[in-house]
């Protein structure tokens with residue numbers, strides 16, 4: 001028996017749940033298919049000490065918001081998972097767990113989804129499977145016997161074999177994990193790639209509070225000078241302390257340029273550490289200048305803060321390592337979508353999540369529309385927009 005739904009949402013992370021809430025509000029019949037469990041990524045792909053970078057209050061989803069005692073705090077992975085499970089429960093989200101969609105293709109009047117539990121047809125499909133679905137690991141041969149793991153599989157220092165560790169990548173995950181390993185007494189090397197520095201707090205307020213005030217999260221993709229491809233993440237950690245390469249070095253981490261490969265047992269690094277750290281610091285300067293300009297313009301009463309000295313980071317000598325932690329990010333996994341909707345770069349073409357194929361929508365991608373589109377706080381507005389589009393589509397078909 002082939003099951004049929006008006007709308008199928010694929011994925012029950014925050015994007016799929018926000019979509020489900022908006023469809024529910026409009027009385028649109030649907031089901032959410034989830035291959036694992038609700039909000040699975042927040043437990044299965046985060047390390048034990050993980051906390052959000054965004055404050056608790058910036059987790060506003062349609063019909064749901066943080067109501068706990070610490071709006072300026074930072075949830076752990078388990079807390080985010082609980083928050084999203086409570087959200088699903090709050091409106092009886094029709095989620096089916098353990099259902100993996102393996103193929104999606106067009107059929108007359110809609111879409112056919114091939115799943116591990118049998119085929120399903122739907123008039124509309126919303127793909128909410130996450131922008132960070134597949135751990136990205138460079139095709140770089142490692143010396144024989146080297147233990148390697150991606151940040152998605154890292155849990156704590158005890159899991160990493162004895163011996164020196166090389167963390168490759170200086171985004172927020174790489175820097176947090178390097179600091180944790182150094183704090184556990186490990187010899188840690190960090191291959192520093194492109195990233196952005198950001199002060200955790202400036203002039204008495206959290207960076208995310210400033211970003212909200214300055215409207216930075218609301219910036220839309222059509223105001224960018226080019227496509228938002230490969231834009232590095234700003235480095236922060238939950239809490240009140242700054243995290244950057246100079247602080248890691250002060251904590252005992254040995255910093256290097258980009259990893260190029262290995263000569264025998266010895267890692268080979270690019271000679272770009274100073275330039276990369278200076279470029280990262282320029283982002284923090286740019287942010288402070290934007291805040292200063294806002295304060296001057298609005299007359300906001302906040303304390304002044306002196307500009308920090310330019311960072312100086314000594315390049316450490318290369319040394320053999322026993323373990324490599326790939327902090328090299330994640331990519332999308334849309335291979336299972338078979339539809340003539342891809343651009344020359346192989347990515348699915350869309351405008352605000354609406355693809356050229358009738359009834360196929362995307363949600364939760366970085367810069368889907370706004371800077372905040374892939375975040376807990378931003379995905380809801382895209383879901384509301386798509387629900388409006390889907391509702392008018394259904395009305396047209398019913399007319």
Ligand SMILES: Cc1cc2nc3c(=O)[nH]c(=O)nc-3n(C[C@H](O)[C@H](O)[C@H](O)COP(=O)(O)OP(=O)(O)OC[C@H]3O[C@@H](n4cnc5c(N)ncnc54)[C@H](O)[C@@H]3O)c2cc1C
Nearest residue numbers: 011013014015035041052053054100101129130364375376
């Ligand atoms: C280390 C890290 C830190 C982050 N910190 C923050 C932060 O502080 N604040 C913030 O707002 N955002 C943060 N993010 C970004 C973002 O909020 C998360 O990536 C979030 O998990 C995205 O939610 P999502 O619903 O789009 O995707 P996901 O949470 O990845 O959910 C997608 C779901 O789809 C399911 N799925 C995938 N393929 C299929 C299939 N074929 N069939 C059925 N089900 C499928 C998956 O099992 C998964 O449950 C962070 C991301 C990372 C990686």
